[in-house]
Amino acid sequence: xxxxxxxxxxxxxxxMLRIMDFAAEFEADPCQxxxxxxxxxxxxxxxxxxxxxxFESAINRLGGRVIGFSDTNNTxxxxxxxxxxxxxxxxxxxxxxxxxHSLEGAARYASEIAxxxxxxxxxxxxxxxxxxxxxxxxxxxxxxTLDGINIMxxxxxxxxxxxxxxxxxxxxxxxxxxxxxxxxxxxxDEYKQQLYDLGIPYTxxxxxxxxxxxxxxxxxxRVQRERFLDLMEYEKVKNAxxxxxxxxxxxxxxxxxxxxxxxxNEIDTDVDDNPKAYYFNQTENGVYVRMAxxxxxxxxxx
Amino acid sequence: MDTKxxxxxxxxxxxxxxxxxxxxxxxxxxxxxxxxxxxGQVTFGTNFESKRMGKxxxxxxxxxxxxxxxxxxxxxxxxxxxxxTIRNYQVVEKRTVKAPEEVEGFVKCGNPRCITNHExxxxxxxxxxxxxxxxxxxxxxxxxxxxxxxxxxxx
Numbered sequence: 001x002x003x004x005x006x007x008x009x010x011x012x013x014x015x016m017l018r019i020m021d022f023a024a025e026f027e028a029d030p031c032q033x034x035x036x037x038x039x040x041x042x043x044x045x046x047x048x049x050x051x052x053x054x055f056e057s058a059i060n061r062l063g064g065r066v067i068g069f070s071d072t073n074n075t076x077x078x079x080x081x082x083x084x085x086x087x088x089x090x091x092x093x094x095x096x097x098x099x100x101h102s103l104e105g106a107a108r109y110a111s112e113i114a115x116x117x118x119x120x121x122x123x124x125x126x127x128x129x130x131x132x133x134x135x136x137x138x139x140x141x142x143x144x145t146l147d148g149i150n151i152m153x154x155x156x157x158x159x160x161x162x163x164x165x166x167x168x169x170x171x172x173x174x175x176x177x178x179x180x181x182x183x184x185x186x187x188x189d190e191y192k193q194q195l196y197d198l199g200i201p202y203t204x205x206x207x208x209x210x211x212x213x214x215x216x217x218x219x220x221x222r223v224q225r226e227r228f229l230d231l232m233e234y235e236k237v238k239n240a241x242x243x244x245x246x247x248x249x250x251x252x253x254x255x256x257x258x259x260x261x262x263x264x265n266e267i268d269t270d271v272d273d274n275p276k277a278y279y280f281n282q283t284e285n286g287v288y289v290r291m292a293x294x295x296x297x298x299x300x301x302x
Numbered sequence: 303m304d305t306k307x308x309x310x311x312x313x314x315x316x317x318x319x320x321x322x323x324x325x326x327x328x329x330x331x332x333x334x335x336x337x338x339x340x341x342g343q344v345t346f347g348t349n350f351e352s353k354r355m356g357k358x359x360x361x362x363x364x365x366x367x368x369x370x371x372x373x374x375x376x377x378x379x380x381x382x383x384x385x386x387t388i389r390n391y392q393v394v395e396k397r398t399v400k401a402p403e404e405v406e407g408f409v410k411c412g413n414p415r416c417i418t419n420h421e422x423x424x425x426x427x428x429x430x431x432x433x434x435x436x437x438x439x440x441x442x443x444x445x446x447x448x449x450x451x452x453x454x455x456x457x
Contacts, residue, residue, distance in 0.1 A: 007445065083421050105417040105443025124415050126444055190447070 003297050004111035004118040008129040008165045013172040015296075016136065020146075022292035022301055023137050023285070026061075030288070033063030034300045041094035042068035043086075044121075045077070046102040050261065051121050054283070055098050055130075058290035067094060084113055091116050096298060117297045125161050131260055132165040134289040135219070138282045139170075142256040143216055146170070150214055152178040155221035155241050155266060157187040162260045163221060167191055177202040178211045182237040184228060208241060213250050218243070220259045220279075222266050245270040258282055311347050317364040319386040319393075320376065325349050327379045328359035333455040334375050334408060335361075335368070342366060355382065370397075375408065377401045379453060381434060401429050401436055410456045411441045412448035425456070 005011065011019070026032065040059050044052050047070055056066050069075050077086060083106065090097060091114035099107055100121040107120035107127070122128040140146050151170060153163045157179050167177065167187075171194065179187045179202060186204065195202050203211060212218065223241050228234040242265060243257065259267060259279040271277050295301035323331055328348045337344050340363065348359035373385050377399035387395040407424045418425045418441070427439035430447065438447040 083417070101417075102415075103417045103420055103444075104413060104415050104446065105411075105441065108443045108445075109417050109421070109423060123417075124444070126446075 002115070002117045004107075004120075005129050005293060005297060006107045006111050006118065006120045006123075007127045008132045008169050010129070011133075016133065016169060016172070017146075019133050019289065019292045019296060020137055020140050022296060023133075023288040024141075026288040026291040027285075030061055030291075032301075034295055035059065035062035035064030035298070038064040038095045038298065038300075039093065040064050040066055040096045040098060040294070041090050042066055042070075042121075043090065043097060043099040044068070044070045045072050045083075045106070046100050046122070047071045048100050048122060050283070051100065051128075051130075054286045055119075055121060055290050055294075058287050058294060061287070062291055062295060064294075068098075083109070087114050090114075096294065098294075119293060119297065125159060127165060128161055129165060130286070130290055130293055131162050132169050133293065134282065134286040135162070135166050135258060135260070136169055137285050137289045138256070138258055138278060139217055141285065142278060143254060146173040148174050148176075149216045150176045150178070151217045151219060152180060152211060152215035153187075153219045153221070154180040154208055154243070155223050156185045156227060157181040157221070158185040159224075159227060160221045163187075163219065164191055166219065168194070171195065171198055171200055175200065178215065179204045180206065180208050180211075180241070182206060182223070182233070182240070184233060184237075185223065206240070208243070209247060212247060213252065215255055216252060218251075218255065218257045220257060220263075220266055222262075222264055242266055242268060243271055244268045245274055248274055248276055251276065311345050311360050311362055313391055314343070314345075314362050314364045314388055315391055316389050317342075317362065317366055317387075318368050319388055320361045320363075320380075321358070321384045321386065322352065322355060322382045323348075323359040323361065323376075323380045324355065324382070325357035325359050328361070330379045330453070330455055331359075331361060331376055331383075334379070335363075335372065337361070337363065340366065373397055373399050374402045375405065378405060378409065378429075378436060378439070379450070381436060401431055401434070404428055404442075405439060408455055409439060409448070410454040411444060411446070412452045412454070413441065413444050413446040416441055416444035416446065418443055 087110045098119045104124035104126040107123045111118040256278040325348045343364040346361040352358035383399050385397045386393045406426045411418050426442035430438045440447050
């Protein structure tokens with residue numbers, strides 16, 4: 001049975017933990033050439049340099065070979081080929097497809113027509129599960145556990161796909177959440193309902209300083225100007241969600257700051273040298289986690 | 303039987319009568335059942351008084367009998383609907399509609415960024431409900447929820 005990873009909810013808690021274990025093994029010994037002889041297609045219908053290079057680095061470290069494209073300009077997509085035909089064809093050339101697409105649901109559809117496993121590297125505003133797993137790995141690595149962590153999520157909690165997926169994934173681990181967002185960008189009710197149904201406590205506030213000293217993880221996201229209907233509102237709140245070094249004085253010693261990147265100005269550069277800033281280490285973790293995901297789905301790692 | 307009331311829509315000899323349709327959903331039901339292409343007699347009306355619903359719509363289709371699968375499609379917009387099979391002017395069977403677990407192929411995803419609105423893909427939704435009321439249709443592909451008031455029927 002081929003297994004794909006399209007949405008974070010495709011993995012059980014046990015599978016997530018297994019990815020964490022595999023990633024730790026790859027971090028300890030990054031030179032395991034268990035993908036020798038395998039060809040993996042990285043299809044970026046929408047460009048994303050960071051995610052593509054992270055996947056390709058993971059494949060190369062495992063000894064696999066990469067085919068694919070980083071934008072659709074030189075492909076038959078511009079000749080009007082349907083997505084269906086592109087995927088069906090490339091599935092015949094490769095052992096796995098890693099793909100990003102601007103349309104939501106594209107990866108799920110691909111996983112149903114391709115005869116090889118599909119890894120979703122982002123479908124519009126919907127899902128980006130490898131990001132979630134690398135966020136979890138970063139939490140586990142810095143906190144020593146995934147259980148009972150206090151996570152403060154800051155910024156755009158309405159549209160940010162990374163916060164929604166992380167919330168769903170961490171709901172398996174008795175997490176407590178604090179949501180810090182302007183009223184326009186609050187966590188949608190459907191996610192709060194999910195927490196409520198699971199009996200998971202959460203706090204909502206508009207003030208970044210109110211609960212920061214209780215947090216184990218501060219997960220920052222960008223507040224984008226284009227999300228606001230009323231630009232006066234944006235002007236009012238834009239500086240309220242910027243993390244500055246001075247705010248970290250009384251935070252817990254184990255606290256770490258995560259960010260899915262790219263950052264614009266929501267974390268002041270004066271935070272970068274603080275040992276609690278972890279967002280650049282996060283990107284390195286991404287390679288180990290992607291090695292783990294690929295080798296798990298292909299069944300090459302025992 | 304109670305006293306004979308005047309019929310708002312003419313009786314049919316054989317066929318199907320769909321009753322207790324919300325008054326504003328008549329045309330959606332016509333669409334779901336593809337009645338535009340029906341060659342037999344179809345009579346319908348809306349804004350009739352109803353004790354149960356305030357106002358309701360009715361559809362009568364002569365010489366056509368609806369399978370359970372068709373009947374259950376109606377539930378997406380008319381969960382209270384009642385489907386009566388008529389033979390020789392008599393109601394021989396009364397069915398209430400049941401919301402299916404999944405709906406496939408006739409509802410458009412409300413998310414304009416969903417792949418199903420850009421490629422020829424048969425749509426598929428998981429039906430979300432609270433008690434008997436349908437609260438939304440969750441797209442199998444983009445995972446977004448289309449709420450009942452935004453349901454558009456595609457053919």
